[in-house]
Amino acid sequence: MPNFLPGADLIAMPAPAALLRLLLIATLALHMLLLSLTLGGGLIAFVAGICGRRFKNPHAQAFSRKFSAALPVILAFAITFGVAPLLFVQVLYGQFFYSATILMAWPWLSVVAVMIVAYYLLYARTFGKVGAGAGLLALGLLAWVAFMYVNVSTLSMTPKKWWTIWLASHAGLALNLAEPTLLPRFAHLLVGMVAVAGIGIAAYGAIQQKADPKYGRWVKAHGALWFAGATLVQLAVGRWLLLSLPRKIGGQFLGADVARTVHLFTAVGVAVLALLLAVGVRKRAARAPIVVCAILIALVVAVMVAVREWVREAYLADYLTAANVEVQTTAVIIFFALFAIGLAVIAWMLLKTARRERA
Amino acid sequence: MNYPIWDLPLTGGGLLIAAVAVVHVFVSHFAIGGGLFLVLTEAKAYRENSPEMVEFVKKSGLLFILITLVLGALTGVGIWFTIGLVSPSATSALIHIFVWAWAIEWVFFLVEIASAFIYYYSWDRVPRRTHLAVGWIYFAAAWLSLFMINGILSFMMTPGGWLDTGSLWDGLLNPSFWPSLVLRTCVSVALAGLYVLIMAATLEPGALRERLTHWAGKWLWPPFIVMPFAGAWYVAVVPPAARAAALAAPVILLQTLSVVFSLLIFGFALLGPSRRPASLSMPLAVLIATLGLMVTGTSEWVREAIRKPYIIYDYMYVNSIRPADQALLNTSGVLPTAKWSLVRDATSAGPVKAGSAVFRLECSACHTVYGYNGILPLVQTWPDWFIEYQLQHLDTLKGYMPPFVGTEEERKALAAYLAWLSEE
Numbered sequence: 001m002p003n004f005l006p007g008a009d010l011i012a013m014p015a016p017a018a019l020l021r022l023l024l025i026a027t028l029a030l031h032m033l034l035l036s037l038t039l040g041g042g043l044i045a046f047v048a049g050i051c052g053r054r055f056k057n058p059h060a061q062a063f064s065r066k067f068s069a070a071l072p073v074i075l076a077f078a079i080t081f082g083v084a085p086l087l088f089v090q091v092l093y094g095q096f097f098y099s100a101t102i103l104m105a106w107p108w109l110s111v112v113a114v115m116i117v118a119y120y121l122l123y124a125r126t127f128g129k130v131g132a133g134a135g136l137l138a139l140g141l142l143a144w145v146a147f148m149y150v151n152v153s154t155l156s157m158t159p160k161k162w163w164t165i166w167l168a169s170h171a172g173l174a175l176n177l178a179e180p181t182l183l184p185r186f187a188h189l190l191v192g193m194v195a196v197a198g199i200g201i202a203a204y205g206a207i208q209q210k211a212d213p214k215y216g217r218w219v220k221a222h223g224a225l226w227f228a229g230a231t232l233v234q235l236a237v238g239r240w241l242l243l244s245l246p247r248k249i250g251g252q253f254l255g256a257d258v259a260r261t262v263h264l265f266t267a268v269g270v271a272v273l274a275l276l277l278a279v280g281v282r283k284r285a286a287r288a289p290i291v292v293c294a295i296l297i298a299l300v301v302a303v304m305v306a307v308r309e310w311v312r313e314a315y316l317a318d319y320l321t322a323a324n325v326e327v328q329t330t331a332v333i334i335f336f337a338l339f340a341i342g343l344a345v346i347a348w349m350l351l352k353t354a355r356r357e358r359a
Numbered sequence: 360m361n362y363p364i365w366d367l368p369l370t371g372g373g374l375l376i377a378a379v380a381v382v383h384v385f386v387s388h389f390a391i392g393g394g395l396f397l398v399l400t401e402a403k404a405y406r407e408n409s410p411e412m413v414e415f416v417k418k419s420g421l422l423f424i425l426i427t428l429v430l431g432a433l434t435g436v437g438i439w440f441t442i443g444l445v446s447p448s449a450t451s452a453l454i455h456i457f458v459w460a461w462a463i464e465w466v467f468f469l470v471e472i473a474s475a476f477i478y479y480y481s482w483d484r485v486p487r488r489t490h491l492a493v494g495w496i497y498f499a500a501a502w503l504s505l506f507m508i509n510g511i512l513s514f515m516m517t518p519g520g521w522l523d524t525g526s527l528w529d530g531l532l533n534p535s536f537w538p539s540l541v542l543r544t545c546v547s548v549a550l551a552g553l554y555v556l557i558m559a560a561t562l563e564p565g566a567l568r569e570r571l572t573h574w575a576g577k578w579l580w581p582p583f584i585v586m587p588f589a590g591a592w593y594v595a596v597v598p599p600a601a602r603a604a605a606l607a608a609p610v611i612l613l614q615t616l617s618v619v620f621s622l623l624i625f626g627f628a629l630l631g632p633s634r635r636p637a638s639l640s641m642p643l644a645v646l647i648a649t650l651g652l653m654v655t656g657t658s659e660w661v662r663e664a665i666r667k668p669y670i671i672y673d674y675m676y677v678n679s680i681r682p683a684d685q686a687l688l689n690t691s692g693v694l695p696t697a698k699w700s701l702v703r704d705a706t707s708a709g710p711v712k713a714g715s716a717v718f719r720l721e722c723s724a725c726h727t728v729y730g731y732n733g734i735l736p737l738v739q740t741w742p743d744w745f746i747e748y749q750l751q752h753l754d755t756l757k758g759y760m761p762p763f764v765g766t767e768e769e770r771k772a773l774a775a776y777l778a779w780l781s782e783e
């Protein structure tokens with residue numbers, strides 16, 4: 001173990017690591033789904049807007065307008081659901097996380113400023129104060145944020161690099177550009193976002209079919225096409241990522257660890273199945289199959305987040321030590337109780353407003 | 360001792376945190392009071408059957424969302440990022456102690472975000488009663504979010520029973536929790552009053568503008584009356600050393616500024632626009648709001664200043680060294696113990712180089728060399744013996760500084776480095 005590796009915090013972990021890891025995976029999966037709708041969905045809406053104007057397709061134009069208007073709200077929840085995994089990561093892997101962020105302090109801190117600008121650009125776009133180009137710039141800024149996260153994530157898993165970076169400079173300007181998994185990870189993230197957004201938009205189209213059949217069917221078919229195309233690309237990118245991992249780690253998902261291999265390839269298999277189903281039913285009137293596809297893909301995302309967690313554990317296996325645990329039982333119970341109450345309150349507000357709108 | 364130290368030669372870490380924190384504290388308190396303002400003003404508009412006042416609340420709501428949900432939320436994340444970079448050990452401690460408190464706060468924040476959007480997007484689409492209920496839910500969630508964060512912030516000043524029990528609840532509901540909560544609630548209400556003033560100033564002169572200006576004045580009265588008592592209560596419960604630090608020259612100046620700015624706000628608002636609503640103008644409203652920002656900045660600065668030499672009182676010094684580790688470090692030395700020091704002992708590297716490494720570990724949390732709170736202007740006129748004397752009695756000579764920790768060789772190396780800086 002390198003002697004510069006920070007020790008784990010002296011204060012005991014306030015819950016079993018398994019519970020914290022489960023919450024990390026659950027909240028990160030929700031964050032990924034929402035972020036996919038923002039970044040991937042934003043891109044699909046942008047392209048639909050351009051094509052809609054060029055080919056005078058009213059459905060494409062309407063979809064682009066409506067989806068772009070929803071982007072600031074989706075982004076707000078994406079950010080909120082991004083805060084929770086950041087919390088759990090700091091309890092579970094604080095010594096790795098803080099060290100990596102300090103080494104790339106300025107690029108990491110840029111995330112906050114860039115997010116503020118991107119957020120305001122999306123609002124300005126919604127209110128028609130700026131053109132489509134500004135919307136695209138906002139998406140580019142969000143992609144920058146994703147790139148910073150991939151940098152921090154990969155650097156936090158490779159402590160052996162830290163000392164060399166530290167010797168070169170203490171100014172906190174490093175990025176992890178020499179990391180062989182950096183680009184495949186980033187590509188996997190971005191392409192995955194487009195695929196998830198595609199099926200999410202298709203499901204939205206299916207739901208819209210009831211109120212506006214023509215528009216709904218167009219959106220459904222359009223989203224399904226994006227989903228299919230991006231998933232095909234993702235199969236190649238996923239292979240690239242898997243093979244870019246160190247052999248000892250990648251091998252765990254290629255048979256060395258049966259459970260991990262089964263999880264990964266079941267998820268890939270389900271994604272392929274959803275792809276075939278979505279392509280097959282995209283022009284039919286039936287609404288349920290596409291919604292089922294979207295649910296399946298949400299589950300695939302959750303499994304992939306778990307796979308990502310296993311990859312992290314494999315990277316850090318030589319450095320992680322068993323933490324002292326003192327469970328704060330009352331606080332855990334209060335958290336889950338308040339979470340349930342919070343969701344109930346949100347559901348009540350949504351039901352009250354939705355019911356009234358229908359009336 | 361545990362983490363790499365980020366070089367910030369001009370600002371140091373403290374000023375960077377302050378820059379983000381002042382904006383966030385201002386906006387986040389406003390997010391609470393502003394929520395109360397929206398729902399109470401909406402109710403008032405219905406009571407007085409005033410459609411133009413309803414329109415005013417709608418217009419205010421949009422700006423409110425743009426300020427609080429974007430700037431407020433993201434500067435909050437920004438503080439978290441910044442303290443993690445500047446004080447990773449303290450951040451790690453706070454996360455470990457309070458992870459479930461943060462998680463509970465996150466639930467409140469989730470409800471806050473959802474209710475803010477539903478409130479904004481459901482205008483004229485739901486019955487008035489439902490809309491008001493959503494507004495109240497927003498305010499309740501925002502205030503409960505403050506309730507949790509206030510516990511963590513006040514813990515840093517008065518960890519109370521946690522030091523003995525290690526219990527989350529002893530830490531959260533610590534001795535300064537309640538006075539701090541009252542103070543922060545008052546600040547939230549006062550900031551809402553300032554927001555009404557600015558929003559009212561955007562209206563054409565007329566009856567509505569005057570009514571709202573008068574209404575804004577009413578928002579300032581409760582904080583004006585309660586805050587001095589809550590402030591005295593807060594001062595009474597902070598550690599005696601923190602009270603003494605509050606009387607130190609630079610801190611008392613900031614405190615005085617905070618009080619003077621507060622009195623100016625209340626004086627301007629209560630004697631000016633509140634009494635003669637027609638006298639409200641946009642420059643005056645902006646001036647009063649700017650004073651509000653300055654009160655927030657100076658008050659938070661005072662709070663941070665009187666907590667020194669600790670970052671978590673009696674648990675961790677501002678340079679991340681724990682008092683509990685002091686005796687061991689005095690024997691074994693900071694250089695061999697620090698994980699990220701390029702110099703491993705005080706003798707073989709030469710005193711200036713070793714002293715520079717000790718400076719980085721023990722002093723750079725507050726001091727830069729040439730920039731903000733730079734050490735050079737402080738020591739450049741000191742003779743060598745005086746530097747040595749200061750380092751030997753750092754905590755007793757300057758109560759707001761932690762003691763020098765480390766071996767005698769390391770202290771002499773630091774003294775040699777400071778003397779070398781003066782000569783350069």
